Amino acid sequence: MSALLAVERVTKRFRGLTALSAVSFEVARGEMAVVIGPNGAGKTTLFNVITGFARPEEGRVTLSGEPLAALAPHAVVRRGLARTFQIPRPFKSLTVGETVSLARPSAAGNVLGAPGAAGVGSAERVLRLVQLWERRDEPAGTLSQGDLKLLEVARALATNPALLLLDEPYAGLGPGEMARLTRVVMDLHAAGLTLVIIEHKLRELMKLTRRVIVLHYGEKIADGTPAEVSREPRVLEAYMGGRGGMAEHA
Ligand SMILES: Nc1ncnc2c1ncn2[C@@H]1O[C@H](COP(=O)(O)OP(=O)(O)OP(=O)(O)O)[C@@H](O)[C@H]1O
Ligand SMILES: [Mg+2]
Structure with missing residues (x-):
């Protein structure tokens, strides 16, 4: 498999x-x-650093072998890289539908297909995917925290990315919202989108x-399967005394 990132x-x-x-690592095309x-x-x-919001002092990031250095965030998006933010910052007066329609699709992605003609464009497709299509005419400011996070995902997907980065998408979600997000992530992964979460x-x-x-x-202290990393002494140490730890979930 070739490295996308x-x-x-x-x-x-x-x-x-x-x-x-x-920090060094590679993510293959289609990998999560x-x-x-x-x-x-x-x-x-x-x-x-990956998305151009911060410049590294050393090292570099490439997408399909092309350096992303010195590109502004909007140019990074055009290369097919989309992200969500840890804390969603919606334009509260825009509707759910408008929020997604504002995204400019890149030519890079292949998972959701090229945006179609009026009515069946990528906005509808991505809003249906996160189950927000029915709420497309509501102001984004009226959404719950969980729905806002899913709207963030839809907005990022509307840029037609080849690589999607999600920053703590589960934080603050209730159990039902978590299940919805997991379904979306699984669907995207199954469709071949490359994901870093x-x-x-x-x-x-x-x-x-x-x-x-x-x-x-x-520092990158471990890289492997969930079972492998949860056995790493440095990982156990890092989480020891931390809230909840990781052993219960490993
Ligand atoms: N713009 C900035 N100026 C100064 N320090 C910063 C800046 N951004 C991040 N840091 C510091 O860099 C370190 C890493 O922060 P970062 O936000 O990347 O951590 P994180 O792993 O995302 O944490 P969290 O789980 O809390 O989201 C922290 O010590 C943080 O205080
Ligand atoms: Mg963080």
Whole structure:
């Protein structure tokens, strides 16, 4: 399998703090990878570097072998890379449908197909996928936290990405919303979309993924199957004393 995303020895510092320290990994086309790590491990910073919201001091990121360096976030989206944010920031006065329609589809993705003609365009398709089509005329500001997160996913998908990055999509969701999101993630994965998903700890997605990357204080401390990483001494140490730990879910 060829690497769609390659992160090569990426280091990102904030003044004295090293948020990412020579982090390297590859994600193959069609693969689903889950990135976990305690608070402050560098997970969101990793997404920010990949998507052009932050510049690394060292290392580089490539998509299909092409460096993403120096591209602005909107240019990264045109290359086929879409993300959601940890805290959704909707335009509350826009409707659900308008929010998704504003996304400009890239030519890069192949999973959802090219956006069609009026009425059957990608907006309808992605809103149906996250089960928000019925609510397309409601202002985004009236949605629950869970529906807002699913709207974020729909907005990202409407850009027709080749690679989708989700930052803690499960945080703040109720059990029913979690199940809906899991269904969406499984459908996208089955359709061949490449996914990288941040989770706080081994949890919801561990039954579904075969690849877990663990960050701790900016370092990649493990990379493997859920069973492999949960046996790693450094991973157990990183989570020891943390809220809930990871053993219960591994
Ligand atoms: N813009 C910034 N300026 C200064 N420090 C930052 C900035 N962004 C992140 N950091 C620091 O970098 C480290 C990594 O932060 P990051 O948000 O990437 O962690 P995270 O793994 O996403 O954590 P969480 O699970 O809480 O979302 C933290 O110590 C954070 O305080
Ligand atoms: Mg984060």
